[in-house]
Amino acid sequence: xxxxxxxxxxxxxxxxxxxxxxxxxxxxxxxxxxxxxxxxxxxxxxxxxxxxxxxxxxxxxxxxxxxxxxxxxxxxxxxxxxxxxxxxxxxxxxxxxxxxxxxxxxxxxxxxxxxxxxxxxxxxxxxxxxxxxxxxxxxxxxxxxxxxxxxxxxxxxxxxxxxxxxxxxxxxxxxxxxxxxxxxxxxxxxxxxxxxxxxxxxxxxxxxxxxxxxxxxxxxxxxxxxxxxxxxxxxxxxxxxxxxxxxxxxxxxxxxxxxxxxxxxxxxxxxxxxxxxxxxxxxxxxxxxxxxxxxxxxxxxxxxxxxxxxxxxxxxxxxxxxxxxxxxxxxxxxxxxxxxxxxxxxxxxxxxxxxxxxxxxxxxxxxxxxxxxxxxxxxxxxxxxxxxxxxxxxxxxxxxxxxxxxxxxxxxxxxxxxxxxxxxxxxxxxxxxxxxxxxxxxxxxxxxxxxxxxxxxxxxxxxxxxxxxxxxxxxxxxxxxxxxxxxxxxxxxxxxxxxxxxxxxxxxxxxxxxxxxxxxxxxxxxxxxxxxxxxxxxxxxxxxxxxxxxxxxxxxxxxxxxxxxxxxxxxxxxxxxxxxxxxxxxxxxxxxxxxxxxxxxxxxxxxxxxxxxxxxxxxxxxxxxxxxxxxxxxxxxxxxxxxxxxxxxxx
Amino acid sequence: xxxxxxxxxxxxxxxxxxxxxxxxxxxxxxxxxxxxxxxxxxxxxxxxxxxxxxxxxxxxxxxxxxxxxxxxxxxxxxxxxxxxxxxxxxxxxxxxxxxxxxxxxxxxxxxxxxxxxxxxxxxxxxxxxxxxxxxxxxxxxxxxxxxxxxxxxxxxxxxxxxxxxxxxxxxxxxxxxxxxxxxxxxxxxxxxxxxxxxxxxxxxxxxxxxxxx
Numbered sequence: 008x009x010x011x012x013x014x015x016x017x018x019x020x021x022x023x024x025x026x027x028x029x030x031x032x033x034x035x036x037x038x039x040x041x042x043x044x045x046x047x048x049x050x051x052x053x054x055x056x057x058x059x060x061x062x063x064x065x066x067x068x069x070x071x072x073x074x075x076x077x078x079x080x081x082x083x084x085x086x087x088x089x090x091x092x093x094x095x096x097x098x099x100x101x102x103x104x105x106x107x108x109x110x111x112x113x114x115x116x117x118x119x120x121x122x123x124x125x126x127x128x129x130x131x132x133x134x135x136x137x138x139x140x141x142x143x144x145x146x147x148x149x150x151x152x153x154x155x156x157x158x159x160x161x162x163x164x165x166x167x168x169x170x171x172x173x174x175x176x177x178x179x180x181x182x183x184x185x186x187x188x189x190x191x192x193x194x195x196x197x198x199x200x201x202x203x204x205x206x207x208x209x210x211x212x213x214x215x216x217x218x219x220x221x222x223x224x225x226x227x228x229x230x231x232x233x234x235x236x237x238x239x240x241x242x243x244x245x246x247x248x249x250x251x252x253x254x255x256x257x258x259x260x261x262x263x264x265x266x267x268x269x270x271x272x273x274x275x276x277x278x279x280x281x282x283x284x285x286x287x288x289x290x291x292x293x294x295x296x297x298x299x300x301x302x303x304x305x306x307x308x309x310x311x312x313x314x315x316x317x318x319x320x321x322x323x324x325x326x327x328x329x330x331x332x333x334x335x336x337x338x339x340x341x342x343x344x345x346x347x348x349x350x351x352x353x354x355x356x357x358x359x360x361x362x363x364x365x366x367x368x369x370x371x372x373x374x375x376x377x378x379x380x381x382x383x384x385x386x387x388x389x390x391x392x393x394x395x396x397x398x399x400x401x402x403x404x405x406x407x408x409x410x411x412x413x414x415x416x417x418x419x420x421x422x423x424x425x426x427x428x429x430x431x432x433x434x435x436x437x438x439x440x441x442x443x444x445x446x447x448x449x450x451x452x453x454x455x456x457x458x459x460x461x462x463x464x465x466x467x468x469x470x471x472x473x474x475x476x477x478x479x480x481x482x483x484x485x486x487x488x489x490x491x492x493x494x495x496x497x498x499x500x501x502x503x504x505x506x507x508x509x510x511x512x513x514x515x516x517x518x519x520x521x522x523x524x525x526x527x528x529x530x531x532x533x534x535x536x537x538x539x540x541x542x543x544x545x546x547x548x549x550x551x552x553x554x555x556x557x558x559x560x561x562x563x564x565x566x567x568x569x570x571x572x573x574x575x576x577x578x579x580x581x582x583x584x585x586x587x588x589x590x591x592x593x594x595x596x597x598x599x600x601x602x603x604x605x606x607x608x609x610x611x612x613x614x615x616x617x618x619x620x621x622x623x624x625x626x627x628x629x630x631x632x633x634x635x636x637x638x639x640x641x642x643x644x645x646x647x648x649x650x651x652x653x654x655x656x657x658x
Numbered sequence: 659x660x661x662x663x664x665x666x667x668x669x670x671x672x673x674x675x676x677x678x679x680x681x682x683x684x685x686x687x688x689x690x691x692x693x694x695x696x697x698x699x700x701x702x703x704x705x706x707x708x709x710x711x712x713x714x715x716x717x718x719x720x721x722x723x724x725x726x727x728x729x730x731x732x733x734x735x736x737x738x739x740x741x742x743x744x745x746x747x748x749x750x751x752x753x754x755x756x757x758x759x760x761x762x763x764x765x766x767x768x769x770x771x772x773x774x775x776x777x778x779x780x781x782x783x784x785x786x787x788x789x790x791x792x793x794x795x796x797x798x799x800x801x802x803x804x805x806x807x808x809x810x811x812x813x814x815x816x817x818x819x820x821x822x823x824x825x826x827x828x829x830x831x832x833x834x835x836x837x838x839x840x841x842x843x844x845x846x847x848x849x850x851x852x853x854x855x856x857x858x859x860x861x862x863x864x865x866x867x868x869x870x871x
Contacts, residue, residue: 573748574695582697613708615698617750624698629711 009100009310013061013074017478017529018471021054021061021074026338030329031055033322034464038062038073039095039315047071053316055329057338060098062316075100075314077330078339085327090161090266091190094323096330099313157193157201159186161264168198191264396420467526469511470519473501474528477542485530489593490547491602494520494532494540496595535601536608552602553611559583559591560612560625582615582622688726690745691719700750702759710768716752716760717769721796730840731776733791734758761792771795793843802836802847807856809834810870819869821861822848 014022023029031054038048048071051064058078064071081101088094156165166186185192251260252275254268267274318326399416477485477497484500485492498516505511511519520532520542529545563580572581589599603623606612613626693699693715703709723742724732734757737743744751752760764773776791797805806825810816813830825831826839836844848868851857861867 574697578692579696607703607708608705610705610707613698613703613705613712614701616701617697622697624696626708627693627696628699628703628708628715 009075009079009314011059011074011076013063013072015063015068015072016471016475018474019063019068019526019528020468020471020475021056021059021063021072023056024058026057027059028057028338029054030057030333031322031326032464032468033318033320033326034065034467035318035320036062036322037093037317037319039317040311041313042315044317048073053318053322053326055326055333057333057336060316060330076339077333078337080334083327083330083334085323088323089189091185092188093317093319094321095315095317096323096327097313097315100310156205157198159189159191159193160197161191162186162189164188166193168202194264466515466519467522469515470522470526471528473497473516473519474523474526474530476501476504477530485542485544487593488595489598491541491543491594491598493595493598494542497542536604537601539597539601541598541601549605549609553606553609555592556588556603556606557611557625559588579627580625582624584620584622588623688723688741690741691715694719694745695748697748697750700745700752700756702756713760713763713769717764717772720760720764720794721772724794725796728838730793730843731791732761732794734761735790758790761790764794765792771798797835799843799846799850802839802843803850803854805834805836806847807851807870809836816870819867822866822868825868 016022033053034051036051036053038045038051047067048062048064050066051062051068051072054061054063059074059076060080061074062072075098079101081099083099084097086092086095086097156167158165164186166184183192183195183198252263252265253260254271254273254275256273257268257271259268259270261269261275265275316326399420476482484497488496494517497520498511498513501516502510517540520540523530523532531543531545533541533543535541560580560583563583564577568576568581583603585596585600585603588594588603589596592599594602603612607614607623607626610629611626612623613628615622615624699712699715703712720732720742724730734754738751738754738757743757761773761775763769765771765775772795774793774795776793809831820828820830822841822844826837826841826844831837836847839847848857848859851870852859856871858869858871859866860869
């Protein structure tokens with residue numbers, strides 16, 4: 008199984024395994040199985056991590072997302088942009104053990120499947136693309152094929168005409184599919200020639216047989232290295248006088264197959280192609296020459312010959328670079344690797360807990376440890392611990408390599424320090440101290456591909472990142488803050504959690520937060536009347552807050568107020584200040600004030616202004632009921648019972 | 659006066675006049691509504707809905723209070739220290755500015771014209787220097803006119819000439835709601851009857867008489 012399902016986080020990003028590091032993200036990526044597009048996976052994000060390459064679909068991330076483990080990847084290849092074909096990176100799976108000639112099997116399978124493949128645009132019947140890889144097997148498996156093959160004049164790629172193509176009825180108006188590799192349309196004359204030569208005898212086609220793969224490869228590379236225009240001039244056939252194409256800018260008559268004006272360089276869109284592009288609003292790129300597979304549902308159990316990632320908005324180079332790095336480093340091998348050996352200069356004295364465990368596991372008892380007891384022993388242990396910490400830190404900071412190697416230890420140490428730090432009041436402050444745990448969770452600008460939409464990609468990634476951070480159950484940031492927290496606080500906590508590197512600007516942060524709604528993430532940004540922005544769970548509504556507040560105020564009918572009051576607290580309860588609310592629900596004062604005012608505006612609460620400050624009460628003013636009704640809906644019996652409980656201190 | 663059952667507070671229905679309860683039925687002390695002991699009642703609410711409910715309740719309280727104590731004219735600066743606006747037991751009071759707001763509201767359409775500034779409509783509104791005195795119309799002049807007309811009808815005094823003093827202070831009107839009425843309010847109420855053509859006022863300044871038809 009080459010394809011693996013991806014587990015996604017709440018923010019619809021791949022869930023990283025322990026030790027897995029996110030290396031690169033790029034949007035507008037399409038996935039190919041073999042040489043055919045997988046129809047449901049044509050617009051999504053590619054995530055490269057130290058262990059995997061993931062495709063996460065934009066429209067239906069939960070359904071159409073796959074991952075490929077890098078350890079299953081045998082080799083990878085990079086195709087530069089070639090005329091209309093987007094740059095691609097191919098990943099070849101490792102041959103499955105046991106099968107003698109896996110590649111052959113694969114080719115046969117793909118040939119069979121190829122019968123079901125059709126060209127993506129139904130309007131233009133097209134040649135079934137053939138690649139140099141399955142060329143031989145295809146020929147052997149179907150020797151009597153009657154389809155017409157034409158050789159592209161630009162890139163020498165052999166293309167097949169659809170079986171429906173009829174040379175006798177073909178005219179200038181017959182739409183011809185472009186070359187499957189370079190996307191340049193053949194001239195009609197060329198096709199007809201090829202058709203005639205095929206018809207007159209298969210021998211005629213022999214001389215124009217495709218060059219072997221290495222030759223084609225080198226040809227491609229030279230092609231892409233040459234500048235497009237010169238290349239075209241060199242290899243294009245003499246201009247077809249009948250259908251020259253006028254440049255919209257300088258009116259120069261260009262050859263129809265030129266993508267840019269020869270004279271002024273303005274981009275040309277051939278007339279019939281223009282219509283197709285305008286029809287297709289969803290994909291804003293020139294028509295892709297690649298064929299799509301139709302009527303073929305994606306199957307995880309399929310073992311493709313190879314897969315391709317097509318980078319429609321750039322980012323291919325960096326992806327390739329990082330992929331190269333990841334394949335070299337092979338982090339997945341380290342998953343269960345023993346800790347890095349280190350100089351053990353202080354044998355009996357400075358073993359840290361890891362060493363102790365190791366040693367005890369080895370069966371070697373710690374040497375003199377057990378002998379010293381009492382205060383001296385405690386002191387000795389403290390000393391040992393400090394010594395050891397010193398060693399770890401010294402080793403770690405000696406050079407960067409060493410730091411990377413001992414990263415685990417350093418993180419563990421940092422966590423310890425964080426825990427030892429003096430108890431601070433706010434939970435948010437604790438979260439700050441746990442910054443070390445967050446080392447792996449960064450989305451940074453340099454991790455993202457450069458594309459036209461690079462800014463939006465960054466923001467959306469950041470947005471997901473923050474949402475993940477917020478909803479992470481282990482940290483429980485939002486929960487600790489009473490389910491609501493101001494955006495400014497979050498920004499501070501988040502930036503601190505990044506450990507002081509790659510800090511996020513407030514504007515970016517706000518923009519990212521505003522994207523939550525659009526990205527369907529489980530948190531939402533809410534703006535209070537006075538402009539305060541707060542972050543809340545997606546499903547947390549004002550009604551819930553009000554219910555929470557009212558519950559609390561109801562309680563105050565039962566428990567007597569701390570100091571003596573003049574009104575009947577049994578009837579009205581008592582007023583609460585924003586401070587009290589903040590304390591009770593774990594909100595910040597600003598949030599508490601806003602929530603109370605929100606409830607007031609809603610009519611659930613009303614205010615009492617006095618020299619002691621602003622207090623909020625249950626709203627008895629709008630209550631139309633008259634003196635008949637005494638207090639609340641609790642029946643007197645329950646009330647009496649609860650009151651007894653309160654008196655006994657059991658409540 | 660005998661205090662019958664601890665009757666509910668005299669809820670005042672501002673929608674129209676109703677027959678006066680016999681004086682003996684009035685409890686000896688004024689029963690304040692529940693909100694009177696509710697601290698937020700003394701702070702004007704910023705929320706629209708709550709605020710209008712609050713003003714309505716204050717208006718009802720002022721009217722029933724004035725009715726109970728037979729107050730026709732309220733001097734705000736003096737009234738703020740009376741139990742009406744000052745609840746000593748919970749140490750809360752409605753501030754003078756807020757009293758003005760309430761009275762202004764009462765004097766408007768929303769409040770049903772249940773108050774009127776003594777020195778001309780709306781003039782007292784801007785005044786801060788304590789000049790404001792108001793008529794509290796727990797019964798508007800038109801309503802008083804109806805009450806008086808009904809009484810005249812009942813007692814068969816049609817065509818009889820009565821002095822204003824007789825009407826408000828005389829033994830004949832004793833026990834009636836308008837007994838002891840403020841002369842100015844009486845004057846205005848009778849003017850309403852005159853306009854309706856049901857009475858005629860004649861006589862000099864102090865010796866005014868009225869004849870009902």
